[in-house]
Amino acid sequence: MxxxxxxxxxxxxxxxxxxxxxxxxxxxxxxxxxxxxxxxxxxxxxxxxxxxxxxxxxxxxxxxxxxxxxxxxxxxxxxxxxxxxxxxxxxxxxxxxxxxxxxxxxCLALAEHRVGALRGVSDALAMTVSSGIGGGIIANGEVLLGRTGNAGHVGHIVVPGWDTPCACGGFGCVEAVASGMSSVRWAREQGWSGSTGVQLSEAAHAGDETAVAALHRAGTALGAAIASAAALLDIDRVVIGGGFAQSGEPLWRPLRAALAEHARLGYLAQLRVVPSRVTHxxxxxxxxxxxxxxxxx
Incomplete structure (x- = not known):
């Protein structure tokens, strides 16, 4: 069977x-x-x-x-x-x-809670940053599904400072700014010649100014969105997985900076954002x- x-x-x-x-x-x-x-x-x-x-x-x-x-x-x-x-x-x-x-x-939240970075954590957010951006919520030790099953769909949190059109029909969603596909699209509009998120990450690590700017833009938007989600959900742990999230410091450095700027409430003092341990x-x-x-x- x-x-x-x-x-x-x-x-x-x-x-x-x-x-x-x-x-x-x-x-x-x-x-x-x-x-x-x-x-x-x-x-x-x-x-x-x-x-x-x-x-x-x-x-x-x-x-x-x-x-x-x-x-x-x-x-x-x-x-x-x-x-x-x-x-x-x-x-x-x-x-x-x-x-x-x-x-x-x-599913990401289930995996992280069962075998990954959220084991033993009762209230948390799991995010995937890849071609798109998605997420799942752990509340009181259980995955929160919501009325239609879309609870935790954090890709459509609106981030300040951007009016980028999103595939959902709205503007300024974090997915429209910070996903791998969106970051590649933005970089190409600035004259970069690559075509994938992996290539964009490699270019940023090699010092390409446009690629560095694209990942800085994405990380800043992610940090702002995470701060908003954490304040709403009253959580102290966020785990991020997905292929584009593996871009390293060019993405994570601005993410941490934006998080420090926006997550100022006292109950967010212990907020930690960590990479996924479920690598495959x-x-x-x-x-x-x-x-x-x-x-x-």
Whole structure:
């Protein structure tokens, strides 16, 4: 019998088989195509599942989501932006499987709370800073999902000083300023010639002025957004994962400076922002936690 974990990201899908201790093995991935998105994901799931019966599937997805209907509306997947019924589609594929579904930020929070930097922490925020920006909230030791499953979707906190258009239709969201994709877009508008967040980070470490400015811009926006979220949630721990978050000091130095500038309330005096310890697919690990919970139930 097989338990599957699925991560629906902005640029790629990842799926793997969940083993004891929430370890996800046999992980495979595919880039999100421009057309026939479900066809690509369906093929990936069938490939990972193999011939053994699938008894449970945990699904973590970029948001927004609606856990009540099992629909995803990822802003960066145009074909699904109006909504795709992922839970009914996966249920049709694996009719005997128990399904659990959550936004990727909630899966990140689950992974960090179970095996990462938030073990033993009762109130915290987990963030992913990658192609987009997401998050999940731990409150009283439990993951807070919210009315539709989008609690913790911190990418759409509005940060002061920017009016950058966001894919959500608003302006000045931290995702529009500080995500990997947004930072690359801004740098290219300034004349930088690279095309990926990894290249941007490497250029910043090499001293490229435009790349340094792009990461400084992103880190400053992140620090301001974290200060706002921490003040609202009354937390003292934030963990940040995701590929773009691994950009090092060019991103983290301005983040810490902005945090010190904005997080001035007394109850935030012990606030700590730390990098993720779940280094290989935190959303996928969290989806695996969802799946094993489904089996236990």
């Amino acid at each position: 097989t338990v599957l974990a699925l991560d629906i990201g902005a640029t790629k899908f990842m799926a793997g088989v969940v083993h004891a201790g929430h370890e996800v093995r046999d992980v495979r991935q595919v880039e999100v195509p421009r057309e026939d998105v479900w066809g690509a994901l369906r093929a990936l799931l069938l490939e990972v599942a193999g011939s053994a019966p699938v008894v449970a599937v945990g699904i973590g997805s970029a948001g927004p989501v609606d856990v009540r209907t099992g629909v995803v509306r990822p802003l960066n997947i145009p074909e699904w932006k109006a909504g795709f019924p992922i839970v009914p589609a996966v249920r049709e594929l694996f009719s005997a499987a128990a399904l659990r579904f959550a936004i990727d930020g909630a 697919g935190a959303t996928l690990v969290g989806a695996g936690v969802l799946a094993t919970t489904a089996v236990a139930d």
